[in-house]
Amino acid sequence: MTTHRLLRNQPVRAVAALSLAIAAGLWLHASPGAGARQAEGPRPGLPIDALAATVWVEEFDISPDGRSVAYKSAKAGTYDIWIAPLAGGGEPRQLTTLPGREMAPKFSPDGRWIAFEADHGGTAISDLYIVPAEGGDLVRLTDHPLNDGSAMWAPDSRTIYFQTAMHWDGAIAAVDITTRQIRRVRGGGGGQIALSPDGTQFVYTGNAKPNDDDQSNRDIYVAPVGEGEARLLTPDTLDWLDAAPAWSPDGTRLAFVSDRGGFNNLGVIDVATGAVRMLLTEEVEHSEPRWSPDGQWISFTKNLDYHYHLFKIPAAGGEAVQLTTRGGVNGGSSATGQTRGMHQWLPDGSGFAYYHSDPTMTGDVWVMGADGANARQVTNHQHAALRDPGAFVWPEFMEYRSFDGREVAGLVYKPKGAQAGDRLPALFFFRANSNGQHPVQWNPYIQYFVSRGYLVFAPNFRGSTGRGKEYRQAVHTWGGDHDLRDAFLGMDRLAAEGWVDPARVGSFGGSTGGYFVTAAAVKDPHRFKAGVVWYGATDLVTLSTYAGMEGWNRFLIGKTPVENPSNYYGRSIIYHANRVKVPLLFLYAQGDSAARFQQIEQYAVQAEMHGNWYDWAVYKDEPHGWYHWRPDSVRQSLEAMSRTFDHFVLGQAHDIKGLMTAQRDGIRFQRNPNIELWNGLVNGRAR
Numbered sequence: 001m002t003t004h005r006l007l008r009n010q011p012v013r014a015v016a017a018l019s020l021a022i023a024a025g026l027w028l029h030a031s032p033g034a035g036a037r038q039a040e041g042p043r044p045g046l047p048i049d050a051l052a053a054t055v056w057v058e059e060f061d062i063s064p065d066g067r068s069v070a071y072k073s074a075k076a077g078t079y080d081i082w083i084a085p086l087a088g089g090g091e092p093r094q095l096t097t098l099p100g101r102e103m104a105p106k107f108s109p110d111g112r113w114i115a116f117e118a119d120h121g122g123t124a125i126s127d128l129y130i131v132p133a134e135g136g137d138l139v140r141l142t143d144h145p146l147n148d149g150s151a152m153w154a155p156d157s158r159t160i161y162f163q164t165a166m167h168w169d170g171a172i173a174a175v176d177i178t179t180r181q182i183r184r185v186r187g188g189g190g191g192q193i194a195l196s197p198d199g200t201q202f203v204y205t206g207n208a209k210p211n212d213d214d215q216s217n218r219d220i221y222v223a224p225v226g227e228g229e230a231r232l233l234t235p236d237t238l239d240w241l242d243a244a245p246a247w248s249p250d251g252t253r254l255a256f257v258s259d260r261g262g263f264n265n266l267g268v269i270d271v272a273t274g275a276v277r278m279l280l281t282e283e284v285e286h287s288e289p290r291w292s293p294d295g296q297w298i299s300f301t302k303n304l305d306y307h308y309h310l311f312k313i314p315a316a317g318g319e320a321v322q323l324t325t326r327g328g329v330n331g332g333s334s335a336t337g338q339t340r341g342m343h344q345w346l347p348d349g350s351g352f353a354y355y356h357s358d359p360t361m362t363g364d365v366w367v368m369g370a371d372g373a374n375a376r377q378v379t380n381h382q383h384a385a386l387r388d389p390g391a392f393v394w395p396e397f398m399e400y401r402s403f404d405g406r407e408v409a410g411l412v413y414k415p416k417g418a419q420a421g422d423r424l425p426a427l428f429f430f431r432a433n434s435n436g437q438h439p440v441q442w443n444p445y446i447q448y449f450v451s452r453g454y455l456v457f458a459p460n461f462r463g464s465t466g467r468g469k470e471y472r473q474a475v476h477t478w479g480g481d482h483d484l485r486d487a488f489l490g491m492d493r494l495a496a497e498g499w500v501d502p503a504r505v506g507s508f509g510g511s512t513g514g515y516f517v518t519a520a521a522v523k524d525p526h527r528f529k530a531g532v533v534w535y536g537a538t539d540l541v542t543l544s545t546y547a548g549m550e551g552w553n554r555f556l557i558g559k560t561p562v563e564n565p566s567n568y569y570g571r572s573i574i575y576h577a578n579r580v581k582v583p584l585l586f587l588y589a590q591g592d593s594a595a596r597f598q599q600i601e602q603y604a605v606q607a608e609m610h611g612n613w614y615d616w617a618v619y620k621d622e623p624h625g626w627y628h629w630r631p632d633s634v635r636q637s638l639e640a641m642s643r644t645f646d647h648f649v650l651g652q653a654h655d656i657k658g659l660m661t662a663q664r665d666g667i668r669f670q671r672n673p674n675i676e677l678w679n680g681l682v683n684g685r686a687r
Contacts, residue, residue, distance in 0.1 A: 042452050042453055042646055042650055042652065043415070043451060043452050043453040044452075045448055045449075045451040045452040045642075046386065046391065046447060046448055046451040047385055047386075048448065048635055048638045048639060048642075049635060050383040050384075050385040050386050051383070051386070051444040051447070051448055051634070051635075051638065052444070052631040052632070052634040052635035052638065053383045053631050054362045054381060054382055054383045054386055054442075054444060055073060055074040055075055055362065055381050055630075055631060056340070056357065056362040056363035056364065056381055056442065057071045057072065057073055057355065057363055057364050057365055057379055057381060058072065058332070058340040058341055058342070058355060058363055059071065059072045059103060059104055059105065059342065060072070060105065060342070060344075060353065060355075060365055061105050061106050061107050061114075061344070062086065062107070062344050062346060062347065062353050063086075063107050063111050063133065063347075064107060064109060064110070064111045064347055065111055065347065066086065066346050066347045066348055067085060067086055067087065068083055068084065068085055068086055068133070069083070069084055069085075069086050069353060069365055069378060069379075070082070070083045070095075070105035070107060070114050070133070071083075071084070071105065071365060071379065072101075072102065072103050072104070072105065073092075073379075073381065074630050074631060075092075075094075075381060076094060076097070077630055077631060077632065078099065078100070078101065078621075078630050079100075079101040079102055079103060079630070080094055080095070080096045080097060080098070080102050081094075081095045081096040081102045081105050081114065081116050081131065082094050082095060083095055083114075083133065083135075084365075084378060084379060086353065086367060086378060088376075088378065092379065093135060095114065095131050095135055096116070096118070096129075096131060096138065098118050098120070098138075099120060099621070100118055100119045100120040100621065101118065101119050101126075101623065102116050102117070102118045102129075103116060103117045103118070103119075103126070104116055104117045104149070104150075104151065106151050106152075106153060107133065107153075108130075108153050108157040109153055109155055109156075109157045110157040111133060112132065112133055112157065113130045113131070113132060113133060113157070113177065114130065114131050114132075114133050115128060115129070115130050115141075115151040115153065115160055116128075116129055116130075116131070116151075117129075117148070117149050117151065119591075119623070125144075125145065125146060125147050126147055126148060126149050127140060127141070127142045127143055127144060127148050128140075128141040128142045128148050128149075128151055128160065128162055128175065129141060130160075130177055139177065139180075141160065141175045141177065141180055141182075142162075142164075142175065142182065144164065144165075144166050146164070146165035146166050147164070147165045148162055148163070148164045148165070148166075148173075149162060149163055150162055150163040150193050152193070152194065152195040153195075154174075154195070154199045155197075155198065155199045156199075158176060158177055158178060159174050159175070159176055159177070160174065160175050160177060161173070161174050161185065161195055161202075161225075162174075162175070163190075163193060170187065170188060170190040171184055171185070171186070171187050172184075172185045172186050172187075172193070172202065173185055185225060185226075186202075186223060186225075188204075188206070188221075188223065188230055190204055190205065190206045191204055191205030191206055191207075191218070191243075192204065192205045192243065192244060192245065192334075193205075194245065194246065194247055195225075196247050196251045197247055197249055197250070197251050198251055199225065200224065200225055200251075201222050201223065201224055201225060201251070201271075202222065202223050202224075202225065203220065203221070203222050203245045203247065203254060204220075204221055204223070204245075205218050205219065205220055205221070205242070205243055205245065206218070206219055206221055207219065208232075209238045211554070212551075215241075215434065215435060215472070215473060215476070215551075215555045216238075216239055216241070216473065217237070217238050217239060217240065217241065218240075218241045218242055218243050219232060219233075219234045219235075219237060219242055220232075220233045220234045220242050220243075220245050220254070220256060220269065221233065222271060233254070233269055233271070233274050234258075234269075234274075234276075235274075237260065240258055240259060240260040241258065241259045241264070241469075242256055242257075242258045242260075243256065243257055243258070243264075243335070244256055244257045244287060244288065244289060244334065244335075245269075246289045246290060246291060247291070248291050248295050248315070249291055249293060249294070249295045250295060251271070252270070252271055252272065253268050253269065253270055253271060253315075254268065254269045254271060255267070255268055255289035255290075255291060255298050255300075255315075256268075256269060256289065257286050257287055257289065257300075257335075258276075258278070259468075259469040260278075261278065261281045262283070262468050262469050262470065263282065263283055263284060263285055263286075263468045263469065264285045264286055264287060264335060264465075264469075265278055265279075265280050265281055265282065265284075265286050266278070266279045266280050266286045266289055266298065266300050266313070267279055268298075268315065277317070279298070279313055279315075279317055280313065280320060283468060284302050284303065284304065285302070285303040285335070285465065285466050285467075285468070286300050286301065286302055286303075287300065287301050287303070287333040287334065287335045288300055288301045288331055288332065288333060288334065288342065288343065290343060290344065290345055291315070291345070292312075292315075292345050292349050292370075293345055293347060293348065293349040294349055295315060296314065296315055296316075297312045297313065297314060297315060298312065298313055298314075298315050299311065299312040299323070299331075299343065299345065299352065300312075300313070301330070301331040301332065301333055301343070302322075303333065303439075303465075303466045305397050305409075306397070306411065306437065306438065306439045306440050306460065306466060307327050307328060307329070307439075307440050308328075308329045308330050308331055308332065308333060308339065308341075308439060309322055309323070309324045309325075309330055309331075310322075310323040310324045310330050310331045310343060310352065310354060310372070311323060312370075321371075321372075322372070323352070323368065323371070323372035324354075324356075324368075324372060324375070325372075326356065326358065326375070327358055327394070327440060328356060328357055328358025328359070328361075328440050328441055328442075329341055329355070329356065329357045329358070329363070329439050329440065329441040330343075330354055330355070330356050331343040331354050331355060332355050333439075335465055336433065336435070336436045336437045336439070336465045336466070339437065339439045339441070340355065340357070340363055340441070341354075341355030341356075341357065341363060342354075342355055343355065346367070349370065350369065350370055351367060351368055351369040351370050351374075352367065352368055352370070353365055353366070353367050353378070354366055354367070354368070356377075357441040357442045358394075358440060358441060358442065359392050359393060359394050359395065359413075359440060359441070359442060359443075359446075359447065360389035360391075360392045360394075360442075361382055361389070361442060362381050362382050362442045363381075363441070363442060364377055364378070364379045364380055364381055364382075365377075365378040365379045366378060391451075392447050393413050393414065393415070393416060393447065393450045393451075394440070395411035395412055395413045395440060395458070396411070396412045396413075396414065397409065397411065398410050398411070398412045398490060398493075398494075400489065400490060400493055402461075402462075402485065402486045402489055403485050403486075403489060404482075406462060406471075406474070406486075408459070408460070408461050408462060408486045408489075408490070409459075409460045409467065410438070410457060410458055410459035410460050410461070410487070410490050411438050411440065411457075411458040411460070412455070412456075412457055412458075412494065412499075413446055413447075413450045413455065413456040413457075413458070414450070414455055414499065415450050415451070415452075415453050415454070415455065416450075416451075418455070418499070420497050420498040420499055421498040422498070422499065423495075423498060423499070423500065423501035424453065424454065424455040424499060424500055424501060424504075425453065425454050425455070425500075425501060425504035425505070425506075425645075425649050425650055426454060426455040426456070426457060426491065426494070426499075426500040426501070426504065426505050426506075427449055427454050427455070427456050427457070427505070427506050427507060427508060427645065427649075428457055428459070428487060428491065428505070428506070428507035428508070428509075428517075428520070429445070429446060429456050429457065429458045429507075429508060429509060429513070430459070430487070430507065430508070430509030430512075430513035430514075430516035430517060430520075431458065431459075431460070431464065431509065431512070431513050432509070432510045432511040432512050432513045432625075433511065433512050434463070434479070434512055434552050434555055434556055435463055435464065435465050435472050436464065436465065436512065436513075437460050437464040437465045437466045438458035438459075438460055438464075444634060444638070445508070445638065445641070446458070448638055448642075449641075449642075449645070452642070454645070454649075455494065455499055455500055457487075457490060457491055457494065459483075459486060459487040459490050461475075461482075461483040461484075461486035461487050461490075462474040462475045462482060462483055462486055463475030463479065463483050463556075475556065476555060476556075476558075477555075477556070477557065477558030477564075477567065478556075479519075479555070479556025479557055479571075480515065480516065480519035480522075480523070480556065480557070480571040481519075481523065481571065483516070484516065484519060484520050484523050484524075485523075487516075487520075488520075488523075488524060488527065491505065502527070503529075504529060504649050504650065504651075505527060505528055505529060505649065506528060506529055506530045506531060506532075506644075506645050506648065506649045507520055507521075507528055507530075507531045507532070508531065508532035508533075508534065508641065509533075509534060509536065510534030510535055510536070510625070511534070511535055511536065511624065511625070512536075512552075512556075513534065513536065514533040514534045514535050514536015514537065515536045515537040516536075517531040517532065517533045517536055517584070518531070518533060518536055518537065518538050518572075518573040518584070518603075519571050519573070521573060521580050521582040521584070522570075522571065522572075522573050522576045522580055523571075525579065525580045525581065525582055528582045529582075529583075529648045529649045530582065530583045530584070530585070530644055530645055530647075530648035530649055531582055531583070531584050531585070532584075532585045532587065532641050532644060532645075533584055533585070533586045533587070534587050534588075535587070535588050535589060535592050535596060535624055535625075536586075536599070537549075537572075537596075537599050538572065538573050538574050538599045538600070538602055538603040539572045539573075539574045539575075539599060539602050539603075540553060540557055540561070540567075540568045540571060540572045541561040541568050541572065542595070542598060542599070542602065543595075543596075543599065544560065544561055544568075545561070548595075553568075557571065573603060574602050574603050574606050577603065577606035577607055577609070577610045577612055578606075578610050580612070581610075581612055582612075583612070583613035583614065583644070583648050584603075584607075584612075584613075584614045585614070585615050585616070585640060585641070585644045586600050586603075586614065586615070586616035586617070587616070587617055587619070587637055587640070588600060588616070588617070588618045588619070589618065589619050589622035589623055589624055589625075589629070590618055590619060590620050590621060590622055591622055591623035591624050592618075592624045596624070597618065600616050604616070615644075617636075617640070619633050619636075619637075
């Protein structure tokens with residue numbers, strides 16, 4: 001069974017779209033003598049510069065008086081902290097200009113200061129700073145060689161608690177913002193962490209299950225700020241993920257989500273007794289619980305076929321009320337790495353500030369009333385050239401039966417004006433994270449390639465979040481195999497229906513998605529004309545040994561390389577370079593660390609030996625995670641990806657020899673302020 005339905009909240013303007021396509025000269029013409037319609041050449045596409053400049057807001061905080069919003073934005077070219085009036089009527093102001101990334105703004109309870117994290121040079125090693133909310137000089141509070149983060153203001157607005165990697169036990173420390181004195185508070189704080197409203201207790205998540213892969217168990221603990229033992233609130237739950245704890249305003253209860261019923265559902269824990277009450281039990285995934293200021297309501301997000309909507313429910317139990325109706329991502333979800341965003345109650349309880357993103361607009365801050373009425377946009381990061389919603393494509397939700405009878409799903413983005421029978425060039429877009437997903441949100445890479453005439457298939461195959469615990473765990477030890485078989489069958493179905501030309505298919509993806517690109521080339525090398533690997537793996541053995549990915553490997557691949565050598569061998573491209581001839585472009589970040597960069601070096605040696613085309617770049621001052629990349633890096637990557645796919649997938653003539661590298665006698669050099677390229681041992685070849 002195959003199901004296709006358009007994922008949007010407004011009618012399809014088919015006639016208008018067709019007229020625009022014809023007027024722009026973008027319509028697909030039938031090839032002479034062919035039974036199927038084919039494009040005469042690639043479409044011009046959306047402007048890359050405008051797409052790259054369209055950054056997004058995903059982290060923000062509302063001032064205690066409800067008048068301002070502080071947020072992270074790359075509007076100025078790198079991630080900085082900005083502030084804007086929540087009611088409108090004033091221009092946003094940039095508060096920070098450090099060279100790295102400034103992130104996670106948090107207002108002090110008295111509203112005078114904003115705490116934030118900052119790294120330097122894409123290292124993903126951050127320190128804590130504060131800046132006056134009215135603007136002024138920054139104050140650096142920590143200066144450590146390891147990561148400090150998760151800032152939590154004490155009620156007195158003088159002390160900030162934070163997690164630090166300076167101690168191996170996941171210590172919680174405190175810093176006095178006046179004296180800048182740092183003291184260790186306690187050990188053992190890990191995972192998601194929050195300070196109680198009265199400043200006396202921490203809640204945090206941890207995993208005490210031996211040799212767990214971090215996919216089957218998570219527990220919730222409370223601990224006093226001072227002396228005293230931590231207390232486990234979720235005992236005897238070693239096969240349940242209990243996560244996202246949020247304090248009630250009076251500090252007596254915790255809202256949380258748990259998969260104990262098969263889906264991530266919303267519940268409440270009594271802190272004193274540990275008694276649990278599930279407020280909802282349904283076959284829909286919940287996330288991001290937040291209490292109303294009066295403690296009467298709990299808001300949260302629901303994943304509805306990869307749209308995220310905000311709901312609220314009485315804290316005492318009752319019917320949930322849907323607050324948002326516009327399709328896309330409203331409120332976000334921390335349960336999946338690719339679903340950005342968040343939401344907050346306004347301090348007086350009159351409404352919400354929330355993140356909204358959809359395929360026509362980037363992520364920005366919106367506000368609405370407590371009943372969901374009068375929604376309006378507060379920030380606007382959409383480039384002026386991209387503010388016509390009709391320029392973009394909403395995906396179709398596709399559900400189909402896989403090789404073992406399992407119902408799997410994905411999102412299909414089809415070029416405007418395309419019809420079944422056009423036999424389009426196509427790209428797999430593989431998702432990140434061991435259990436991530438593709439939501440219905442803004443993505444400049446998808447929209448660019450669809451505007452060029454490519455069909456983009458974003459599979460949410462087994463192992464993805466959003467379809468329940470059993471679906472998420474069904475990929476256990478089969479990562480890079482069963483999930484890819486799901487994806488291949490989806491693309492085969494699209495080809496059988498005439499949408500895709502199977503002889504013109506490429507792939508791209510980041511992190512785990514980058515690994516899927518290389519694993520797919522091993523599993524079915526004749527399927528692909530080219531792949532683009534964003535910070536992905538080529539050798540699972542060294543990834544496990546040197547890159548700290550043991551839990552990821554235990555879940556997706558199974559056990560360790562010594563215990564399970566066949567899986568590690570069979571799904572690593574470096575052991576199969578003699579038969580895999582798929583051209584691969586590797587795009588990594590400086591913050592991916594030497595262990596991850598080693599993955600390129602290992603494949604490069606094999607590619608040189610076997611005559612495979614490859615090329616690569618390492619982006620300066622960028623962290624692991626494509627969604628953080630700055631405008632110039634996005635522009636560079638789109639240009640390189642476009643040339644790669646046009647050359648290998650479409651057969652367009654391009655000079656791609658040394659696409660991202662230059663002949664410079666093996667020395668390191670800088671082409672522009674945001675990208676560094678190494679030549680040395682590995683040197684891209686066009687064969």
